[in-house]
Amino acid sequence: MKRFIFSLIVVATIAGIVMLIVPAPGHADGQPTAPFVTEIPDGYRDWKWISSAHEAGNLNSLGAVLGNDIAIDAYRKGKLPFPDGTIIAALHYHYVPSEENNKVFGQAQSFVPGAPTNIQFMVKDSTKYAATGGWGFAHFQDGKPGDPTFMKTCFPCHEKAKGSDLVFTRYAP
Amino acid sequence: MKRFIFSLIVVATIAGIVMLIVPAPGHADGQPTAPFVTEIPDGYRDWKWISSAHEAGNLNSLGAVLGNDIAIDAYRKGKLPFPDGTIIAALHYHYVPSEENNKVFGQAQSFVPGAPTNIQFMVKDSTKYAATGGWGFAHFQDGKPGDPTFMKTCFPCHEKAKGSDLVFTRYAP
Numbered sequence A, B: 001m002k003r004f005i006f007s008l009i010v011v012a013t014i015a016g017i018v019m020l021i022v023p024a025p026g027h028a029d030g031q032p033t034a035p036f037v038t039e040i041p042d043g044y045r046d047w048k049w050i051s052s053a054h055e056a057g058n059l060n061s062l063g064a065v066l067g068n069d070i071a072i073d074a075y076r077k078g079k080l081p082f083p084d085g086t087i088i089a090a091l092h093y094h095y096v097p098s099e100e101n102n103k104v105f106g107q108a109q110s111f112v113p114g115a116p117t118n119i120q121f122m123v124k125d126s127t128k129y130a131a132t133g134g135w136g137f138a139h140f141q142d143g144k145p146g147d148p149t150f151m152k153t154c155f156p157c158h159e160k161a162k163g164s165d166l167v168f169t170r171y172a173p
Helices: A002-021 A069-077 A099-105 A154-164 B002-021 B069-077 B099-105 B154-164
Strands: A048-055 A061-067 A087-097 A110-124 A135-141 B048-055 B061-067 B087-097 B110-124 B135-141
Touching (some): A048 A069, A048 B061, A061 A069, A069 A087
């Protein structure tokens, strides 16, 4: 009996180790597990500025793209593909006129970030996110991650920017 | 004769010291010397992001406002007036459509920074720049400071933002 219990413990331990070292398996439909990042990276609001962007149309968003030190170094040196550890953050806000600035200018010419809409991240890990070009994608609205259906739209669109390692944003000098 | 030369040296030395410690005198017309900053502050491109802005109209500029650590701390704590040592940088670029992004989106919706147009700074030193609300103003185009006639337009416009210590830009959360 003792030997049987010992064997059970050994089997359970090995199984546990195997679960820790083997990548998460695919879904039953054969698709790889969705490579979504569900934790907001620490300290992103202190990262350096890469560029700004205005997305007109339905989004009508004004924001900034920031990068951690690995991202900034890669951008400045023109390193492609981006190295593992790169994290790029896109901070989005409603694109709104600044009433107070426009009063000074005497016309509606100043547009600034209004209420935040969402924060998105691209996290480079060429092993963990091999199935999606080495990038894990993240989207947070009010601190909550995007739902899986929405998140599945990230990679197919970013994949079109193959010439710049799936990253749309250029570094502003 | 020796004593006369010695006296001359003393007078010249004292005059030199006085020139170093006394603020630059006013022009002959009685106006204070224009408080223009003519050196680009070191390391500004590494500063933290305060906000982005699109100035439409004739300027048609897209850019970012960055701050040194004193500026960022003041913004986050809501400190007004900004303390001495604050430097705020405004990086301006032509507001241009991104051809490559718009190809992916299938419509002209993405606007990004094009060629740089100018960099502007506000430097807080309540003693040195007392005549202009404690702020020294700077404007650089291709690395060269703006001409005095142009620079005289900074303060009268910024003075209209008295409620926020002459600073137009709000911190984007």
